[in-house]
Amino acid sequence: MPRLILVRHGQSQWNLENRFTGWWDVDVTEKGAAEALAAGALLKEKGLLPTLAFTSVQTRAIKTLHYVLEAAGRLWIPETKDWRLNERHYGGLTGLDKAETAAKHGEDQVKIWRRSFDTPPPPLDKGSEFDLSGDPRYAGIDVPATESLKDTIARVLPFYEAAIAPALKAGETVIVAAHGNSLRALVKHLSGISDAEITGLEIPTGQPIVYELDDSLVAVDRYYLSER
Numbered sequence: 001m002p003r004l005i006l007v008r009h010g011q012s013q014w015n016l017e018n019r020f021t022g023w024w025d026v027d028v029t030e031k032g033a034a035e036a037l038a039a040g041a042l043l044k045e046k047g048l049l050p051t052l053a054f055t056s057v058q059t060r061a062i063k064t065l066h067y068v069l070e071a072a073g074r075l076w077i078p079e080t081k082d083w084r085l086n087e088r089h090y091g092g093l094t095g096l097d098k099a100e101t102a103a104k105h106g107e108d109q110v111k112i113w114r115r116s117f118d119t120p121p122p123p124l125d126k127g128s129e130f131d132l133s134g135d136p137r138y139a140g141i142d143v144p145a146t147e148s149l150k151d152t153i154a155r156v157l158p159f160y161e162a163a164i165a166p167a168l169k170a171g172e173t174v175i176v177a178a179h180g181n182s183l184r185a186l187v188k189h190l191s192g193i194s195d196a197e198i199t200g201l202e203i204p205t206g207q208p209i210v211y212e213l214d215d216s217l218v219a220v221d222r223y224y225l226s227e228r
C-alpha cells in the first residue's frame with residue numbers, strides 16, 4: 001500500500017515574528033529545527049521510513065526535510081526540489097505583520113486573504129524589496145505577483161501528478177516537506193475537500209501527516225503520525 005508523508009516546515013523566523021512570508025526565503029528557528037528533528041525521530045520510532053523525498057526551493061522546507069531525514073537515518077535517499085511545492089505567494093502582504101494588517105484592514109478581510117479559496121492577496125508592487133524575479137533559483141520561471149489557494153493548486157497538482165504520483169505507484173514511501181498552503185493544496189486533492197471546506201483546514205508545523213493510499217492512489221486513511 002503506497003504511503004505518503006506530508007510535513008510542513010518547522011517554525012520559521014517569520015512564523016515566530018507573525019509576518020506574512022509566502023515565497024520570501026526565511027530560515028527555521030531553533031524551535032523549528034527541534035520540531036523537524038522530533039518529526040524524524042517519530043518516523044524512525046514508528047518504522048515509517050521514507051525512500052524518496054520532495055521539497056520546495058525554500059530554505060525552511062529544505063532544512064526541515066534534512067533535519068527529518070537525519071533524525072530518521074535517511075539523509076541518503078534521493079530528493080527533488082521544485083518551486084511548484086513553494087508556499088503560496090503572499091503578494092503585497094509579504095513582510096507585513098499579520099496582527100497589524102488585521103488591525104488596519106479588519107479581521108474579516110485578512111481571513112479572506114489568508115484562507116479564502118480564490119481571492120488572492122493584493123499583488124506585490126513592482127520594484128518591491130520582496131520581488132524575487134531576479135533570484136537565480138527562479139531563472140526561467142514567471143514569478144507570480146500574488147497567489148490564491150486556487151492558483152497554488154494549479155501548480156502543485158500538476159507536479160504531484162507528474163512526479164509524486166508515479167513514485168507512489170512504483171511503491172516508494174514518499175515524504176514531502178513543504179508549506180502550509182502547498183500542503184493544503186495536496187490535502188484538498190487527496191481527501192476530496194470542497195472549495196468551501198478547505199478554508200477551515202490548518203496544517204501545523206513539523207507534524208507528519210500520513211496518507212495510506214490504494215493502488216489507484218485513492219486515500220484509504222489520513223492521520224497525524226503522533227496520534228497512532
Ligand SMILES: O=C(O)[C@H](O)COP(=O)(O)O
Nearest residue numbers: 019020021022087114180
Ligand atoms: O506564508 C506564510 O506567512 C505562512 O507560512 C503561512 O501563512 P498563513 O497561515 O497565513 O497561510
